[in-house]
Amino acid sequence: MKTRVPIFITAFVGIFMILKFFVVTPWVSAVADELVQWGVITLAFAIILGVLNLAKINLKAVVERKTDWPYKAILLFGMVFMMSVGGFQWHLDMRAEEALSALTALEASGAAPAAVAAAVAASGEAQARAATNIFNFAFTRIYTPLSATMYSLLAFYVASAAFRAFRAKNLHATLLLVAAVLVMIGRVPVGGLLQVDLSDGTIWRPLVWIQDWLMTWPNAAGQRAIQMGAAIGMIATGLRVIFGIERPYLKG
């Protein structure tokens, strides 16, 4: 029961989904789509487990006054805060939707213009309320700047990692370094400053051209082959999992 049944489920469902890829019979696609929906819903339910894990670990730290416990309290506050304002937003959106469907119904029934105008106003007000409230504030003023700034740390890290790693220690490292430097320069307007007049009157920008060539040919070849290898590895791994040859999560 504990391992046999799951192995069977994985194999059966996996093979069915592979079949679905080749077979265009409507009921097969319908069943497969339904299975995907089940998967998506199961994943959504699992989020409860994740949130509980986060809450448990941090609550314990706060209760036991472990190192950095005030920060863990901030984390818990942020979580509860966002859940509550999210719920509030949901409520407002439902209201706006109700107002809107009331308006549509009213229009369809051919009610008096004054009544329709009132409904339009009510609907507009509900929409506006849903659009401007604490949830949007939290989203645009807390969530967005934090995520955009975290992302933008990369601008600094590409510089520091390049400085450290691009050293001509051997042939491989030198190729990496040369390709990176050429592409970096050829990509920005500075690279276009170097110009050569060809005999037929056209202007040739060598750095831009080399950048373009590197990206179109050697880079495309490398990317293509790495992707092909990865696809083969993916087939191997996927089939190992589906056939139950590798099933670390069922060994307990």
Place this chain on the structure above:
Amino acid sequence: MNRALTFLQSRAARLALAGAAIFAGATPAFAADETTRVLASRLGEVLPDLQLSDGITSATVGSAYRLLEDFNVVKLPVFVLLIFFVIFFFVLNRRVRKGGEVELRRLPGINAIEEAIGRATEMGRPVLFIPGINDIDDIQTLAGINILAHVAYIAAEYDTPVIVATRRSVVLTICEEVVKAASLAAGRPENYIPNNMRYLSDEQFAFTAGVNGIMLRERPASCIYQGCFYSESLILAETGFVSGAIQVAGTANVSQLPFFVAACDYTLIGEEFYAASAYLSKEPPVLASVKAADWLKLVIMPVMLIGVVAITISASLPAGSEWSLHLEEFVRLLKEIL
């Protein structure tokens, strides 16, 4: 004639007929709604002397048609590749079972994983493992979890704790199972510490910020990233570098590989990453699947070269000449089958 009828009625023959028709029908690129018509005409070409004298035979052929109608012929290349792989795998697996050995070349990145765990043991610090940031629907995540099983086993043998940070709840629960099972298998169930299994929200950079915190405050001696990574790859690897950890990465995302190569000590590239769990497990069937992948490449490369040669000859011959067109058709067929 009677013999032919009984032959047709057998199920195997029906499938063979369908297969022949698919291959014959694959020559022109046809739209899905034309499938039936084209196949019907092609079938006559493949088996011209087939005589449909009475109802039974036409019904048999009709069922073959229906089979074809249901089959998405556009997906034929993938089907052929898949069949090749499965056949190779079964052949190799049988050979392995009979006592044959599968030997693989050395991969520095694999040894590095073992060394990284050893170093954490020496320093008395934990190992941090991240199975990528994608959900379980990505096969890269599955590959990462397979590697985690071995990492957790080795770490349990060395009595070194493993911290697993995940961005998805389902991945978290599966990783919990994996680490628990591996610790048990290594004879040290106490090496599974529930509090070391962390979920750090589904948002990409919140997760990254949380992992940064783990790296700098819990000071893992080794960081192992195996799975699907996006732009956070470099943030993780740079923070790991500052914290002084040994870093071993592996991913199949081509756009992130350069950053791991630049900032980590070892990186498993593309297919190496998928093969890593086979290297670590050393189990015959798993090794056989890696070897089968090699064989698949041995099929693909000659086909690609044949295609290049044929299209080159075709392009060198005068345009519109008979052989040029034949070769062009041949390459098109090659592309559509494989």
Place this chain on the structure above:
Amino acid sequence: MDTAWLVDLAGVWLTVIFTLAIYSFLYRDNPFYKAAEHLYVGVAAGYTFYLAFRNTIFPNLVQHLFTGVHKINAGDGAGWQMQWRWGALVLGLLVLARLIPKVSWISRWPMALVVGAFAGLNLLGYAEANLADQIAGTMVPLFGRSNYAPYELLPLLPSLGQQASQPSTLNHLVLVVGVISVLTYFFFSRERSKATNALGTVGIWFVMITFGATYGSIVLARISLLIGRVYDLMDYNQPQYGYPFVVGMIGIVAVLAVWRLKYFKGDKVNDGTPGGGEGDEG
């Protein structure tokens, strides 16, 4: 409304403070970053939770089962699909069985289904795009008529005056040799001949050039992110908000300096380099 400007002011200050708090991590781990990090993880987890219920569980399960939305949205077969959706509810509840240690093993069943379903689903999609299509794309003529312009011959060398992406014999050779050699590099079997070893070596050269070029091209996108943030900071740095960027910057630097002096007296700090002494704050 009277409070609108107050909300706006608070929003601008929060934006600037959070931005600077994350940037302070570039200097080193510090209380500002820690606070921002923990708040971020918490808020993101709450948001995920909200999204899961609002965008998945509610429309795909609750509405589907109870409010009859499927009747409007779905076409044929909606009837049986509606009935079958109860299975998803069962699976979801089985996942939650993990919370009860005695029956937690049963949560493996939904996991097994999810793993099987998605592995089977995604396996071949990738194989199609990344394998079959790429094999076909590599079959290019090395010389003769170009397959882009049927009556033009492929030039031997790429021409400088034109775009570098113009096909030529050399370019196509680079493509074919590159793909074949990199694939050879990925052979795992032990038995290798001298020829395959040589080809594999060429393969790793291609891999390195690819990584270099990719790195170089992505730098561009990464720096635009920084430019975007700096524009935001500068836009908000207005007198009506009280110069949040400048004030916030000075404030954070001052607090960090004090914090540093207080907690790291006599501590040899060398935290920009690996293994540096990140003192344990506590």
Place this chain on the structure above:
Amino acid sequence: MINQEPTSRMQKFLTMFVALDRRWIFSAVAILTVIFMMLDFNLPIQPSPQAEGMYKTINSVQPGDVVHFSIDYGPSSAAELWPQHLCILRDLMRRGARVVCSSLWADGPPTIEKGFNIVVAELAEEGIKRERGVDYVNLGFKAGDRVAIASLGASFKRTFPTDYSGRPTASLPIMQGWDNYNDVKLLITIGVGDPGAVEYVQQAQSRYRVTMVAGVTAVISPQLYPYYQSGNLQGFLGGLAGAAEYEKMANTPGRATKGMNVQSAIHVLIVLLVLLGNLAQFSLRMMARR
């Protein structure tokens, strides 16, 4: 390699530089960014053929033409896409097109609002009046990715019964006389990924043969070359560089052009650092050998 004790001053300096504390690099990046944002000069920019195609297509729009302008990104990608969004919107509004904005991304509509507010105010200063509901409209967000695009092909008014502020679309002057892609003169999408340009090509452009151009991030742009070659797209812009090329052609140097100065400066900085690091390491090795 560099294990032995540094002897000379030069060696000491080089050893230090080879293992430079990365925070010096961070500072250099930050300082260069700020300086180059303040400096007032523009590097010459060479528009690519794709950007030229985009510019020509947008500037062939006639007053009163219906343009569907889909904004498929949120604040997190604004750094790359906002400059494109702004200069395209400016051109469209100035030319007097009927601009119909919508979004397939939940966090897109506020960005649309921001764009309209800025451009309408700019034009008002020039004395050109553009009215909401008459000259432009924000239809808001629609879930459903490809399905949503396909349903736009059937009817805009049914897909978006109300606009972002809750007014019924059927009564808006801008929505009169047309309802689907057959009457849309130009389709523009500014997007960060899926759903975005590729989905619009598949679901709208190739089905209804509507003229289409796109703006995307630098990471996505390589995916669009095939569509440009096959004529599905008349042109496209890639990332901040694309926006700078557009600004150059429109002769309105703005944030993207300035951004390219910063890009250039930081690229040069990184290249210099890499070269100097190699030089330092090389000379150290030479010194050690002597």
